[in-house]
Amino acid sequence: MGFTTLVSATTLQALIEQRQSLVILDASFDLADVTAGERSYREGHVPGARYVHLDRDLSAPxxxxxGRHPLPPREAFAETAGRLGVTARTQVVVYDRQAAMFAVRAWWMLRWLGHDAVAVLDGGLAAWQQAGGTLDTAVASPAGLAPYPPRAPLVNSVDAAxxxxxxxxxxxxxxxxxxRFRGEVEPLDAQAGHIPGARNRFFKDNLDPDGRFKPAQQLRREFETLLAVRDPSQVVHQCGSGVTACHNLLAMEIAGLCGSALYPGSWSEWSSDPSRPVARASVGA
Structure with missing residues (x-):
């Protein structure tokens, strides 16, 4: 089954040394400058990593x-996964330079294809360098394999309807x-506010000050306090465009609270239709 949530930098080093069937993806990105992630990849990345672009590779038009980052059809993403070298036997490790806020999208989407052995590098590129990992500037060429054979999704999703x-x-x-949740500012989307009844869990609250995910038991306590429900399958995650919501989904998986769903369109889709209800008062913390 391999690694399915997190891997440490030292574990990734060992996987590379053991020449395991491994694909490393650099998902670094910047919403304000869509070329910044690819530039940073070219300036230095984990050796052998391929770059995956949020707009081109992980989103549809x-x-x-x-929404701002709609999901592509599964068949289209299966072709992307094959181009990146992912097969049913591949361990995938994905990272970024932004507290895993973009890496988690690739993690979720590969699970959406039915690929179980995908994990996020805990602490991202900074953790890799702190562990003594070197950087490479060589641009990895596409693997050009056949499309990944989609299986039953390992994650759940819901749409606006x-x-x-x-x-x-x-x-x-x-x-x-x-x-943004409270509706005090809205730099990106059509309206300010949130979906009525939502509670706020800022994705960075899943991390310790060093940028690594909090311990599983701590995450479990925090989510159980926030949710006040026993069944994670009753939980739906959203954010601005279906990206950082995956951070909370990963945190719940780490905590052993499995089975919640993603609303991929999230606030950017929801707020684009003026007929849908909007709230601006704080609910939860």
Whole structure:
């Protein structure tokens, strides 16, 4: 089964030395400068890593009503996974330079294809360097393999139409920064505010000061306090565009609270339709 949530930098070093069937993905990105992640990759990355771009590789074209980072069809992402060298027998490790906020999207999407052996590098590139890992500037060429054979998804998702009648019934967790959640600012999307009934769990609250994920038991206590539900399958995660919500999904997996769902369209899709309800008062913490 391999690693399915996190790997440490030292574990990744060992996997590389053992010449395991391994694909390393650098998912670094910047919402304000969509070329910055690829530039930073070219300046230095984990040896052998391939670059995966949020807009080109992990999203479908935008229509104005489907959110800022809509999911591509599974068949299209299966082709991307094959191009990156992922097979059913591959251990994938994904990282970024931004507290795992983009790496988690690739983690979730590979699980969406049915690929279990995918994990996030705990602490990202900074942890790799702190562990003595070297950087490489060589751009890895595409593997060009056949499309990944999609299996049954290992994750759950919901769309806006199915979420709307569940408002007030599902436990909805919003991963955005508190000021955006409260509707005080909105730098990216059509409206300020949040989906009614949502509770706020800023994705960076999953991390210790060193940028690594908090211990599993601590994450479990924090999420159980926030959720006040026994069944994680009743939980739906969202954020601005379906990216950092995956951070909370990963944190719950680490905590052993498995089975919650992602609303991929998230606030950017929800707020694009003025007929959908919007809230601006704080709910939860």
């Amino acid at each position: 935008k229509t104005g009503r489907n 199915s979420l709307l009648p569940r408002i007030g019934l599902a436990r909805l967790i919003d991963a955005r920064a508190p000021e």
